[in-house]
Amino acid sequence: MVNEISARNRRRAIVVGAGVAGLIAARDLVRGGWEVRVLEADAHLGHADRIRRTPDGYLIVPDGGVVVWSGMTALNRHVDLDALGAAPLSSDVIVWDGAERHLVQQPLREPQAVLHPEIGTRSDIARLGTALLTLRHAASGSVAEIASAAEADLSARGILEDRGFSDTFIERIARPFLGAATLDPELAGSAASVSYVGAQWGTADAMLLRDGLTAILSALATSLPRGVIAIGRRVTAIASDGRRATGVHVGDELLPAEVVIVATDPRVARELTGIAAIPTATRATATVFLGHAGTGSCERRRVVDGTGALAVTQLVPISDVQPTVAPAGRRLVAAQIIREEWLAQDDLTLGGQAAADVATLTGVGGWEVLAVERDAAVAFVETPGIHRVLPDATTGIPGLVLATATVDASLNGAVLAGESAARAADAATLASYVPD
Numbered sequence: 001m002v003n004e005i006s007a008r009n010r011r012r013a014i015v016v017g018a019g020v021a022g023l024i025a026a027r028d029l030v031r032g033g034w035e036v037r038v039l040e041a042d043a044h045l046g047h048a049d050r051i052r053r054t055p056d057g058y059l060i061v062p063d064g065g066v067v068v069w070s071g072m073t074a075l076n077r078h079v080d081l082d083a084l085g086a087a088p089l090s091s092d093v094i095v096w097d098g099a100e101r102h103l104v105q106q107p108l109r110e111p112q113a114v115l116h117p118e119i120g121t122r123s124d125i126a127r128l129g130t131a132l133l134t135l136r137h138a139a140s141g142s143v144a145e146i147a148s149a150a151e152a153d154l155s156a157r158g159i160l161e162d163r164g165f166s167d168t169f170i171e172r173i174a175r176p177f178l179g180a181a182t183l184d185p186e187l188a189g190s191a192a193s194v195s196y197v198g199a200q201w202g203t204a205d206a207m208l209l210r211d212g213l214t215a216i217l218s219a220l221a222t223s224l225p226r227g228v229i230a231i232g233r234r235v236t237a238i239a240s241d242g243r244r245a246t247g248v249h250v251g252d253e254l255l256p257a258e259v260v261i262v263a264t265d266p267r268v269a270r271e272l273t274g275i276a277a278i279p280t281a282t283r284a285t286a287t288v289f290l291g292h293a294g295t296g297s298c299e300r301r302r303v304v305d306g307t308g309a310l311a312v313t314q315l316v317p318i319s320d321v322q323p324t325v326a327p328a329g330r331r332l333v334a335a336q337i338i339r340e341e342w343l344a345q346d347d348l349t350l351g352g353q354a355a356a357d358v359a360t361l362t363g364v365g366g367w368e369v370l371a372v373e374r375d376a377a378v379a380f381v382e383t384p385g386i387h388r389v390l391p392d393a394t395t396g397i398p399g400l401v402l403a404t405a406t407v408d409a410s411l412n413g414a415v416l417a418g419e420s421a422a423r424a425a426d427a428a429t430l431a432s433y434v435p436d
Contacts, residue, residue: 011035011429014248014257016235016272018045020213020411021403022263023220024078024418025425030224032426037257038224039250041234041264045221046214047373054370057327058291062373063212064325065287065316065334067181071204073140074415075216078223084215086207087321090300093177095119096361098307104173108132108202119172119306124165131163132202139199142416143408144387146199147192153385156184159191176304180314183283183378185339190382196410206302210322213411238262238272238400245399259425263403263418266380277391278405282377284343288312288335288354290367291326298333303361311342311350312357332370333358347372379409393417393424401425 013029015022018040026036043049047062054060067089070081091106097118105113107129115125138146147153154162156178160170170187178194179185187194200206209215221229239247239254247256262269270278298317305313312335319326319333326332335354337343342350351369359365393406403421407413 011258012256013037013259013261013425014039014255015261015263015403016248017041017263017265017268017404018217018221018229018231019263019265020216020220020414021418021421022261023217023224024415025261025263025403025421026228027078027220027223028419028422029425030228032422034425036224036228037255038229039233039235039248039255040229040231043232045229045231046217047212048214048218050373051211051214054291056291056330058289058330058332058370059210059325060289060371060373061210061212061214061325062287062375063214064208064210064318064322065336066213067206067316068209068213068216068411069200069204070207071139071200072412072415074142074412074419078415079216079219081207081209084209084211084219085322086209088205088207088300089302089316089321091201091206092301093173094298094301094303095173095176095306096303097172098309101303101361101363104177106132106201115169118168120169121166124169127164132198135195135199136203138195139203142413143190143192143196143382143410144390144413144416146195147190147387147408150192153388154191155188155384156182156191156194157187158384159195160187171308172306173304175308176306176313177302180304180336180338182382183285183338185313188383190384190386192387193382193409196408208316208318208321210325235272243398245397257399259399259401259428261401261403261421261425263421265377266405267377269402269404273395273397273400273402275391275395275402277389278402279380279386279390281381283338283379283381283409284340284374284376285378286337286343286350286372286374288337288351288372289370290333290335290355290358291370292331292333292364292367293329294331294364294366296331296362296364298362305357305361310357310360311337311339311353312361313338315358315361333367343374380405382409393420394427398428401428
């Protein structure tokens with residue numbers, strides 16, 4: 001929370017981008033007495049324009065299969081997930097090994113959990129329980145904090161190997177489960193990212209929101225005064241007097257402000273600010289939504305491909321968790337695709353392959369492809385060691401604050417980045433504070 005200031009010292013801030021980080025920054029500044037404008041280039045928040053009902057009555061939400069962890073403490077400071085209708089997935093996961101489906105139970109919740117020899121060993125389940133216990137303290141923190149505390153900058157695969165997990169466990173369970181969570185199919189990214197997922201899995205519930213992440217954006221936007229957010233307003237440049245940022249240009253229009261907070265995607269943020277430390281490599285994903293007339297169920301369990309041979313890495317049983325997304329007597333699932341060779345396929349090919357893969361993963365045929373939703377830049381790539389070199393919220397340019405890629409690539413990291421940006425703006429204002 002930022003400090004309140006008197007009317008005589010009130011300052012104007014422009015937030016560029018109405019994603020999670022931008023809305024959090026705006027919310028904190030408004031509460032501190034700032035005059036805030038949020039400028040969003042798109043004509044909508046999140047995927048609001050793409051949420052729709054099919055003629056058969058299925059609700060398609062582009063990010064409806066995205067997991068939100070109940071233990072994201074930063075997010076919980078701003079959003080009541082229960083009020084948004086979040087419902088839990090099972091902590092269990094089903095692994096397809098090419099011939100059979102095997103249940104993987106979270107060992108801290110199921111102390112008698114065992115692994116089938118085709119997907120892991122007795123030592124693996126013991127190591128998993130130990131690792132989850134070790135990570136419990138990190139659940140209330142962030143990926144960045146885990147990275148800063150690490151002695152070495154290992155990859156996700158590297159830390160699993162370092163902890164002694166078998167190749168079978170890594171390939172059959174860790175690669176699809178953790179890879180789907182971090183959009184990193186080869187586990188080549190930062191070990192801190194998968195450690196954070198492990199911390200959440202060990203202590204919290206994986207939740208689904210009926211309206212996806214758009215529900216979070218809508219809740220944050222609703223908490224702001226009317227008129228603060230302006231959509232369809234693309235910032236083309238940061239205004240400067242040669243010494244400090246003085247506002248923004250929206251086409252030919254100049255909008256003045258004492259502080260400009262850039263909270264766009266990384267590529268746009270680098271173009272606007274010229275800050276080379278902003279990472280621009282991003283992760284892509286595609287989600288194929290499929291319907292089925294059967295009344296079966298995965299019992300709220302995610303299903304992952306332990307072979308690496310399928311296009312679908314993870315299957316999320318949306319209607320098991322959020323029944324109103326499917327018509328009565330029908331099922332809706334989200335098939336997640338993260339491998340580059342499959343993302344390069346056209347929608348028709350990808351949808352057909354996903355339908356075949358979902359039949360394989362569930363053992364049930366007859367799936368209907370309802371929609372193929374793509375996102376070319378979900379999050380920036382968290383390579384080993386990247387958290388030590390990410391830019392700060394304070395850019396070194398007076399009046400310019402950054403809320404993009406300053407913490408980590410997770411949803412929780414976006415919240416923390418927004419909070420940090422608001423504090424940085426507040427600190428800059430206090431430096432020029434005039435006593436009443």
